[in-house]
Amino acid sequence: MSTFSERILAIADSNRQKLQDFYQYFHRHPELSMKEYQTSDHIAAILMELGIELVETGLDTGVAGILRGGQDGPCIALRADIDALPIQEQSSCPFPSENEGVMHACGHDTHITSLLGAALILSEMRDDIRGTVKFIFQPAEEKNLGATAMIRSGVLEDPRVEACFSLHGTAEIPTGSVAVIPGPIMAGLNTIDIEITGKGGHGGIPHRSTDPVVAAAAIIQSLQTIVSRNVAPTDSAVVSICSVHTSNGIISNVIPDNVHMKGTVRFYSEEDKAMINRRILEIVEGIASAYNCTASFEISDDLPVTTNAPFHGQRDLSAIAYRTVADIGAAAVSPAPSGGGDDFSYYSIGIEGKAGVPSFFYWLGVRNEDLDCIYSWHSPKFRTDPAALPIGAALLAMSAINAADDILSDP
Ligand code: NI
Numbered sequence: 280m281s282t283f284s285e286r287i288l289a290i291a292d293s294n295r296q297k298l299q300d301f302y303q304y305f306h307r308h309p310e311l312s313m314k315e316y317q318t319s320d321h322i323a324a325i326l327m328e329l330g331i332e333l334v335e336t337g338l339d340t341g342v343a344g345i346l347r348g349g350q351d352g353p354c355i356a357l358r359a360d361i362d363a364l365p366i367q368e369q370s371s372c373p374f375p376s377e378n379e380g381v382m383h384a385c386g387h388d389t390h391i392t393s394l395l396g397a398a399l400i401l402s403e404m405r406d407d408i409r410g411t412v413k414f415i416f417q418p419a420e421e422k423n424l425g426a427t428a429m430i431r432s433g434v435l436e437d438p439r440v441e442a443c444f445s446l447h448g449t450a451e452i453p454t455g456s457v458a459v460i461p462g463p464i465m466a467g468l469n470t471i472d473i474e475i476t477g478k479g480g481h482g483g484i485p486h487r488s489t490d491p492v493v494a495a496a497a498i499i500q501s502l503q504t505i506v507s508r509n510v511a512p513t514d515s516a517v518v519s520i521c522s523v524h525t526s527n528g529i530i531s532n533v534i535p536d537n538v539h540m541k542g543t544v545r546f547y548s549e550e551d552k553a554m555i556n557r558r559i560l561e562i563v564e565g566i567a568s569a570y571n572c573t574a575s576f577e578i579s580d581d582l583p584v585t586t587n588a589p590f591h592g593q594r595d596l597s598a599i600a601y602r603t604v605a606d607i608g609a610a611a612v613s614p615a616p617s618g619g620g621d622d623f624s625y626y627s628i629g630i631e632g633k634a635g636v637p638s639f640f641y642w643l644g645v646r647n648e649d650l651d652c653i654y655s656w657h658s659p660k661f662r663t664d665p666a667a668l669p670i671g672a673a674l675l676a677m678s679a680i681n682a683a684d685d686i687l688s689d690p
Pocket of ligand 1: 385386387420447656
């Protein structure tokens with residue numbers, strides 16, 4: 280065990296209560312995407328108390344801080360998302376949300392606490408840190424808006440970030456374990472919006488109509504063959520049509536003019552994304568035309584894949600991630616990637632005019648059956664095991680130390 284890891288674990292351990300207090304505040308005061316005002320103020324106050332310089336982002340919510348170590352070295356960023364969801368809490372947490380209808384049901388309160396814990400740990404070791412650490416508390420992950428806003432604000436520049444780490448709590452794996460998945464970890468996603476137009480008429484006299492309902496039914500069935508027949512058996516993807524509305528509403532005896540459908544597509548590679556988009560187009564146009572209907576549709580690019588594989592020749596951070604998990608005495612596990620998405624993907628890919636940086640996304644185990652911490656993301660019963668908080672803090676702090684070490688030894 281390195282001196283650094285022993286110190287990090289000791290500081291995390293002696294601040295258990297403080298981390299629990301941080302967590303309790305954020306859990307009780309969840310705020311929706313882009314409205315994280317109190318959350319941001321509270322984070323900023325804690326960072327200032329730790330002697331961490333705040334960085335102006337020009338955004339209404341979200342906070343960025345910078346810690347300049349006592350020695351020369353690279354700049355490493357650690358990122359947390361801070362927004363909550365429009366869900367009424369039903370968890371067994373003894374200090375539930377005080378904001379009616381709003382809840383940290385994705386555990387972003389755990390992420391804030393872990394990152395504040397990392398800031399606390401690293402600020403105590405400031406003189407021995409080689410380089411600079413940036414702390415990025417981004418808003419609006421749930422709306423896929425916060426990462427791009429933060430990157431646009433220049434948070435990856437001046438000094439230029441050379442590696443970026445983040446974590447997401449999950450009750451899929453027990454407290455004390457951390458998922459290290461080299462490669463895709465969270466899906467990329469697109470939204471599809473399809474409108475089939477025929478010619479309505481009497482339900483009992485169908486031959487005088489062109490029925491868009493039958494065409495829509497054929498399209499829904501055929502879209503399922505994209506995953507079963509076009510995606511390679513060793514890959515994975517999802518095409519789900521989640522809502523179907525006819526222009527007549529719910530009525531039993533009138534064929535409508537229009538059927539409107541919306542759905543979501545999930546994928547784990549840019550190649551699959553391009554292929555799936557092309558197949559949706561072919562199936563919708565081909566089937567609509569075969570049924571004498573017309574089709575219009577839109578596919579929106581919602582989120583790229585979050586992948587821990589190096590993007591376009593970037594530094595591979597997987598070995599650092601494995602070393603970090605071992606250094607803090609956690610167990611590295613490798614569950615299957617999730618069909619959910621996260622806008623952390625933009626930190627490695629970058630946005631127009633702002634290049635991405637090598638990035639790594641962990642899952643932090645927060646499962647504890649005794650405390651009913653067993654529910655999935657976005658469940659009204661979602662709950663984090665408090666014992667996971669110091670582990671999350673140590674994981675992020677140790678990642679910054681190990682990444683700086685790796686970059687200095689192999690620039
Ligand atoms: Ni989340």
